[in-house]
Amino acid sequence: MYGIVRMRDLDFDKSLFQNYLTGTVLDELLCSYRGLPKGVNYMIIGDPGVGKTTIILDMIADIGMRNPKLKILFISAEMNQIDLAVYVQRFPKFGDINILFIDSNFEEETHNWETVRDALDEGWDIVAIDSFYELQGIIKEEENTTMKKAESMLLSLIKKHNLGSNKLKKNTTFLTIQQVTKTGTFIGSNRLKHMITAMMELRLDNPKNIYSDRYIVFTKHRRGDVGKKLYYNLSTTGDVEYDRKRYQQDMALRKLQSDAVGQIHDFADKFDNFSTTSMRNNKYG
Numbered sequence: 609m610y611g612i613v614r615m616r617d618l619d620f621d622k623s624l625f626q627n628y629l630t631g632t633v634l635d636e637l638l639c640s641y642r643g644l645p646k647g648v649n650y651m652i653i654g655d656p657g658v659g660k661t662t663i664i665l666d667m668i669a670d671i672g673m674r675n676p677k678l679k680i681l682f683i684s685a686e687m688n689q690i691d692l693a694v695y696v697q698r699f700p701k702f703g704d705i706n707i708l709f710i711d712s713n714f715e716e717e718t719h720n721w722e723t724v725r726d727a728l729d730e731g732w733d734i735v736a737i738d739s740f741y742e743l744q745g746i747i748k749e750e751e752n753t754t755m756k757k758a759e760s761m762l763l764s765l766i767k768k769h770n771l772g773s774n775k776l777k778k779n780t781t782f783l784t785i786q787q788v789t790k791t792g793t794f795i796g797s798n799r800l801k802h803m804i805t806a807m808m809e810l811r812l813d814n815p816k817n818i819y820s821d822r823y824i825v826f827t828k829h830r831r832g833d834v835g836k837k838l839y840y841n842l843s844t845t846g847d848v849e850y851d852r853k854r855y856q857q858d859m860a861l862r863k864l865q866s867d868a869v870g871q872i873h874d875f876a877d878k879f880d881n882f883s884t885t886s887m888r889n890n891k892y893g
Contacts (some may be wrong), residue, residue: 622645624646624779625645626643626646626665626680627642627643627644627646627676628643628644628645628646628674628675628678628781629643629644629671630667630670630671630735631670631836633668633702633811633850634667634838634850637824637826637832637833637836637838638650638831638836639831639832640832640833641832644671644781645831646733646779646833647771647772647779647780647806648770648781648782648805648806649766649770649771649782649785649804649805649806650782650804650805650806650808651784651785651786651794651800651806651807651808652664652783652784652786652808652809653785653786653807653810654787654788654809654810655788655810655811655812655813655849657846658750658810658812659740659783659810659842660810660823661695661738661785662695662699662737662842662848663781663810663840663848664682664697664736664738664785664823665682665699665702665705666702666847667697668705668734669699669704669705669744670847673701678734679706679732679734679776680705680706680732680733680734680735681706681727681728681732681736682705682706682708682710682735682736682738683705683708683724683727683735683736683737683738683743684707684708684709685736685737685738685739685742685743685746686711686742688709688737689709690709692707698845700846703838704889708723708727710723710742710743712746712749712750712802717718717750718750719750720743720746721747721750721751723760723764724743728765728774728776728780729774729775730776730805731774731776731777731778731780732769732780733780733781734780734781734782735781735783736782736783736785737783737785738785739786739787739789740762740784740785740796741795742746742761742787742799743762743770743784743795745758746764747761747762752849754760756878759796759797759799763800765782766780766782766803769782770782792815794807795844800880805828805829805831806828806829806830806831806868807828808824808825809824809825809827810824811823811825821839822839822840822841823840824840825887836855836858836859836862837852837855837858838851841857847852
């Protein structure tokens, strides 16, 4: 057979559609029915210095505090223990996150691919990876393969755990930070782009000014809306500060614009109908 099914014949546990909540306004961007969905892949990209790692750590820490029984893992392929200790000083709640440090020693034979694969097989609710490209490069070097093959290995592993193929049968959600080019373009193959559920971008109002306002926006979103901006502040200690008031004002403006467009379309339709009726009456009158 070809694997053809009818969706009504498939049986899903209702809990699969109960999202993880952060308790912040970010929940409204993560999904149209609020929160971070289960078994999805969100990729996070952004300009240098916008705080990609901080935003993701803050997100999973908030989710973990609201749901202490969840199994949450952060895989760090870029920063070591000392690097992350600095983050914990500013954001103490990060200290409770489970972290797998990828330690690649090119002088000795190491196989972080096996480490990652074995760790994920234990079963996790949420896994964050910082970063996909760095982990991909480490696997390429250690396994003596190509970047394309290393990407394929990681994507196959992610898909496997999305579908709950692990010891605890958890439909793992992946939050994957990805690097960008100098022009801010996403790095990765078309297969990677198609596989992700959503593309979450962290941007600066003025890319040439690191001190300009920062915001989150989705440019691809199978579970929510694209184009909505949520501004945030990293200068505070303890929590990332999201500008709820500004977000709500922007949403109110979007609604007014949408309503205005709808009214224009209604007027245009009525005018077309009136014109058509008038022409018909003149023709046969």
